[in-house]
Each structure stands twice: as C-alpha cells, then as structure tokens.
Amino acid sequence: GAGVSQSPSNKVTEKGKDVELRCDPISGHTALYWYRQSLGQGLEFLIYFQGNSAPDKSGLPSDRFSAERTGGSVSTLTIQRTQQEDSAVYLCASSSPTRVQETQYFGPGTRLLVL
Amino acid sequence: SQKIEQNSEALNIQEGKTATLTCNYTNYSPAYLQWYRQDPGRGPVFLLLIRENEKEKRKERLKVTFDTTLKQSLFHITASQPADSATYLCALDKAGYSTLTFGKGTMLLVSP
Numbered sequence: 121g122a123g124v125s126q127s128p129s130n131k132v133t134e135k136g137k138d139v140e141l142r143c144d145p146i147s148g149h150t151a152l153y154w155y156r157q158s159l160g161q162g163l164e165f166l167i168y169f170q171g172n173s174a175p176d177k178s179g180l181p182s183d184r185f186s187a188e189r190t191g192g193s194v195s196t197l198t199i200q201r202t203q204q205e206d207s208a209v210y211l212c213a214s215s216s217p218t219r220v221q222e223t224q225y226f227g228p229g230t231r232l233l234v235l
Numbered sequence: 236s237q238k239i240e241q242n243s244e245a246l247n248i249q250e251g252k253t254a255t256l257t258c259n260y261t262n263y264s265p266a267y268l269q270w271y272r273q274d275p276g277r278g279p280v281f282l283l284l285i286r287e288n289e290k291e292k293r294k295e296r297l298k299v300t301f302d303t304t305l306k307q308s309l310f311h312i313t314a315s316q317p318a319d320s321a322t323y324l325c326a327l328d329k330a331g332y333s334t335l336t337f338g339k340g341t342m343l344l345v346s347p
Contacts, residue, residue: 155337162339176333228276
C-alpha cells in the first residue's frame with residue numbers, strides 16, 4: 121500500500137515568509153509525528169498527534185511553528201516568518217493504532233531552504 | 236539529562252565483514268530500543284525493535300543486543316554488502332511519553 125507522503129519535496133523561501141508543509145500518513149494510522157533534521161544532526165521531535173487527543177507540542181522550537189491535523193488524517197506544519205535557522209529537512213512519520221509507541225513509518229521529507 | 240550517543244565518525248569496513256555499531260544511553264530506562272536505517276535524501280526506515288527483557292534479536296543478517304545494565308545496544312550486520320552503506324539511527328522510547336528520541340546516527344560505508 122501507499123506509504124507516508126509529504127509535499128512539497130523541496131521548498132525555497134525568503135526570510136520572513138510563511139510556509140506550509142503537508143503530510144499524508146498511511147491510511148488507518150492514528151499517530152502522526154513531525155521531526156526536523158538539520159545537516160549532520162539527529163531527528164528533533166517537533167509535535168505528535170494521536171487520534172482525537174490534544175497534540176503533544178512539547179518539541180516545537182518557537183511560537184512561529186504550529187501544526188494541524190484535519191479529520192485525523194492529513195497534517196500541515198506551518199512555519200511563520202521563516203528564519204534562516206529554520207532551514208532543514210522536515211520529516212513526518214505515522215504509526216499504527218496497535219503499535220503507537222513502536223514502529224514509525226517515515227515520509228521522504230520536505231527540504232526547506234530559507235534564503 | 237537524558238542522552239543517546241552513537242559514534243559520530245563513519246565506520247568503514249570491507250565487504251563480507253561484520254559491521255558493529257554502538258548506541259549508548261544515559262538517564263533513560265527505556266522499555267524498548269529501535270534501530271532505523273536512513274539513506275541520503277530519504278526518511279528513516281525501521282529495521283528492528285528489541286524490548287528491555289530481551290537480550291538479543293535477529294532478522295536475516297541483522298542482530299541487535301540490548302544490555303540494560305551497561306545501557307548499551309549493539310547493532311551487527313554480518314556478511315556486509317556495499318548496499319548496506321547508510322546511516323543507522325538508534326531510537327529509545329521515553330517513559331510516560333508516546334514519542335521516540337533518536338540518536339544522531341552512525342554512517343556505515345562498506346567497500347567492495
């Protein structure tokens with residue numbers, strides 16, 4: 121079946137602009153995660169959605185970052201007033217309702233470059 | 236504070252040899268530990284999960300050990316192939332949280 125998809129695959133923007141990154145999780149997966157991976161760095165957890173529960177936003181680096189998940193499926197990560205340090209690969213992952221804390225399936229990521 | 240450490244230096248080995256990668260952690264009491272593979276330009280791919288009450292887990296040419304006393308996991312690839320060249324990440328769950336914390340990964344380069 122289809123895996124996790126993300127769009128766009130690449131995004132170049134100017135400092136100060138807002139960007140929206142989209143994630144389509146695997147159908148039926150109730151858990152959805154956003155991570156950020158900067159060059160040479162590990163995955164940095166940003167936000168976690170599980171079903172209808174309030175999201176875990178503990179990893180969001182500033183109030184310029186927000187995310188929504190509509191209808192328990194597609195998620196959008198929004199970065200307002202982008203800064204150069206926001207340049208990174210943004211990865212989305214989802215996991216099955218029966219294995220929420222276990223295997224995560226990752227999308228290919230969105231490479232964001234802020235000029 | 237909690238820390239996950241993986242060798243930042245790339246591991247270079249010859250085809251056919253066994254590759255051994257290390258994941259050390261401090262101030263964690265994970266219920267399980269996972270290993271992922273990441274190729275350039277792609278998202279990580281799940282390989283193996285080992286629980287705290289398991290000493291060893293195998294899958295084809297892969298073997299993972301988990302020593303909760305040493306707070307260490309070893310990841311072995313036997314009969315390595317150039318196609319095994321990638322970055323390997325370990326990840327731990329965090330008690331009370333539904334998320335994983337990832338190490339920075341170790342790059343493995345297998346030469347023909």
